[in-house]
Amino acid sequence: MRKFESRIQQLESEETECGLSSFQYKLLLILYLAKGDITSARLLWKRSPKELKETDVQFMSIWNVCRSAVREDFEAVFNSLSVDHLCVPPIKEYIEELREAIQLRQQEAFRTLFTKISIQYYAKSFGIDQQRAIQLAECNGWKRSEDPNILVRCKFGSLPKRDLFQESIIWTLMNHLEANSKTYPTISDENKE
Template identity: 30%
Template sequence: MVHLKMAKENVDYKKLQTDLEQQELESAGGVAPAQVYNQLLALYLLHNDMCNAKFLWKRIPQTVKSSTPETVQIWAVGQKLWLRDYPGIYEALKKEWSESISQIMEAVKAATRERAKTLVSKAYSSIDADDFAVFMGMPLSEAIQAATQEGWTYDSATKYIKPTKPVMLKDPELLSEQQLSVLTDYVSFLEA
């Protein structure tokens, strides 16, 4: 079984994911330990790989789901991510996590905030500071501080944040599935 190293900078999440996928494939009787499913599900959420997360959820045996409440809690985060329910995502992430999963769930929170910040910078010329705080899952003062650290401007009179557009380098070639995922993210974000 793969265990996370305690130092965050030493964890290679892609390699860990590959190792866990291999463990699932090689598990005796086709049922892996709950910790393998939990870590793998959390890593799919971290990498925003919602399709694999959904397929994993469907193939996790019901006995594991019913005997391991943490598995259900991780999937609750996945459901909120799927719906792009930002307040719900951060609320679901507040749960107590076991030692084997807490570091990954912290990384999920950080990655979610980073994706939200990127989407805001691409989709908005200005955004209400309260709305930005909701997207970031932070108190208003912390959200304003996070925005100004990015070089964005905050107008205290109007309470609006003006993000700077990210510097666009030549877009890498995306597979059609990736293009569809990126487009879906933009449209879903704008509808929220």
């Protein structure tokens, strides 16, 4: 994901020039995982200070997310992201970005790989309860089949226009634009003068 690239490059440069703080190591590991770059995450783990790997509970929990992602155990991934010591500032906001990035990749993978899936598996794969999973699935082009425990992918013509993530991104952008809007003269305004 491109949005993480500049921050990753900045942290990698700092690591080369003067080393990183424990927070920066955690942040870089989170960014690699959010980008889906497991290889770089593994290399970072190997070159991280031994003390950090053995004593920093947050760093070890983030590493557990990586290990679970490698095993494709997404229930464990989301359980690891929900532990209390990762839900405190300043790490919390980055953990939420990581969770969203993983969920977006999961949605894309499910669209590509499956035409039919159990609701229970869908819920586990997104780290959410079954009711929320049904809502998320329906917003992403799935519907319940005759078997109430199974989701089937909608045909192309019956896909919803936007999913929840797209909707929230649009609202965020609109709010940002409204908050930062400036009035610019138009051609008709210039002609009036």
